[in-house]
Amino acid sequence: MSEVPSHNYPSLSDNFSCGFVAIVGRPNVGKSTLMNHLIGQKISITSKKAQTTRHRVNGIYTDNEAQLIFVDTPGFQTYHRNALNDRLNQNVTEAVAGVDVIVFVVEALRFSDADRKVLQQLPQRVPVVLVINKVDKDKAKDQAIMQAFIDEVQQAFTFAKVALVSAKHGLGVAQLIHILKPMLPQGIPLYPEDMVTDKSARFLAMEIVREKLFRYLGEELPYAMNVEVEQFAEEDGLYQIYIAVLVDKDSQKGILIGKGGEKLKKISTEARLDMEKLFETKVFLKVWAKVKSGWADDIRFLRELGM
Numbered sequence: 001m002s003e004v005p006s007h008n009y010p011s012l013s014d015n016f017s018c019g020f021v022a023i024v025g026r027p028n029v030g031k032s033t034l035m036n037h038l039i040g041q042k043i044s045i046t047s048k049k050a051q052t053t054r055h056r057v058n059g060i061y062t063d064n065e066a067q068l069i070f071v072d073t074p075g076f077q078t079y080h081r082n083a084l085n086d087r088l089n090q091n092v093t094e095a096v097a098g099v100d101v102i103v104f105v106v107e108a109l110r111f112s113d114a115d116r117k118v119l120q121q122l123p124q125r126v127p128v129v130l131v132i133n134k135v136d137k138d139k140a141k142d143q144a145i146m147q148a149f150i151d152e153v154q155q156a157f158t159f160a161k162v163a164l165v166s167a168k169h170g171l172g173v174a175q176l177i178h179i180l181k182p183m184l185p186q187g188i189p190l191y192p193e194d195m196v197t198d199k200s201a202r203f204l205a206m207e208i209v210r211e212k213l214f215r216y217l218g219e220e221l222p223y224a225m226n227v228e229v230e231q232f233a234e235e236d237g238l239y240q241i242y243i244a245v246l247v248d249k250d251s252q253k254g255i256l257i258g259k260g261g262e263k264l265k266k267i268s269t270e271a272r273l274d275m276e277k278l279f280e281t282k283v284f285l286k287v288w289a290k291v292k293s294g295w296a297d298d299i300r301f302l303r304e305l306g307m
């Protein structure tokens with residue numbers, strides 16, 4: 001987070017704001033789903049099983065008025081006390097310590113002791129926005145029932161604002177961004193606007209494979225190869241990544257694959273392990289060699305080399 005590359009924003013408004021937003025809530029309320037919608041893509045792991053988010057993930061939303069840097073936190077562990085849960089709680093406290101706004105997520109019509117315990121752990125000085133998620137639930141459509149629920153939650157804490165959303169369907173998410181923007185300090189963006197995008201995840205996956213090619217094939221050969229992401233998908237917390245290594249001769253393909261396929265296997269296993277660490281999720285990776293003669297004329301490749 002400390003290394004901030006320089007970049008230009010030609011169309012930023014004069015009173016641009018930029019700040020950190022922590023998303024907190026007990027397990028399974030929909031924090032990851034919400035963050036995915038806030039930044040418009042899937043970068044966080046979501047699943048039906050509670051406690052899927054083990055590490056803090058930053059999602060970045062940028063438009064010409066503001067940059068919101070979201071900190072996704074693991075659910076506060078209020079049921080079981082063990083070393084892992086203590087560590088998770090510590091991460092949450094660390095994550096919310098330096099933010100500008102806290103988004104406290106509850107599930108519509110379910111306000112339990114676990115939710116109250118999360119509220120009790122929030123710092124006093126940071127404004128908290130109450131986000132009631134899963135308003136698509138049938139019972140939540142009854143206005144009187146919903147109003148009684150909102151009142152109940154508001155009695156437990158003084159919230160700066162309230163927003164109703166259905167993270168799963170993306171409802172109310174734009175309104176939430178609108179609520180959060182004026183709560184951030186004025187300042188220039190800390191990250192490039194395309195920092196957290198599908199493209200950058202693809203790019204990172206490509207870079208990892210490229211790095212392994214250099215490691216296992218020596219310095220010369222990888223320059224004669226191009227790496228292309230053919231498919232990049234995420235489903236149920238599993239990343240499926242298909243990467244082709246383009247070579248222009250059969251002999252190069254042979255060197256890349258190695259005796260009995262050993263070399264390519266090693267490259268792809270190591271790349272997969274690095275990706276799992278980086279994306280903090282399981283990765284299915286397929287790397288294969290493809291002969292594409294004349295590819296060096298490919299404009300995209302030349303551009304990548306800065307030519």
Ligand SMILES: Nc1nc2c(ncn2[C@@H]2O[C@H](COP(=O)(O)OP(=O)(O)OP(=O)(O)O)[C@@H](O)[C@H]2O)c(=O)[nH]1
Pocket residue numbers: 025026027028029030031032033034045046047048049050051052053073074075133134135136137165166167168169
């Ligand atoms: N009906 C409905 N379900 C939702 C909504 N948002 C999230 N869910 C579901 O709730 C479950 C939990 O969502 P997550 O986003 O993983 O919840 P989380 O709070 O990040 O969970 P932890 O990682 O355990 O802290 C998933 O099955 C989601 O599909 C919503 O708006 N409506």
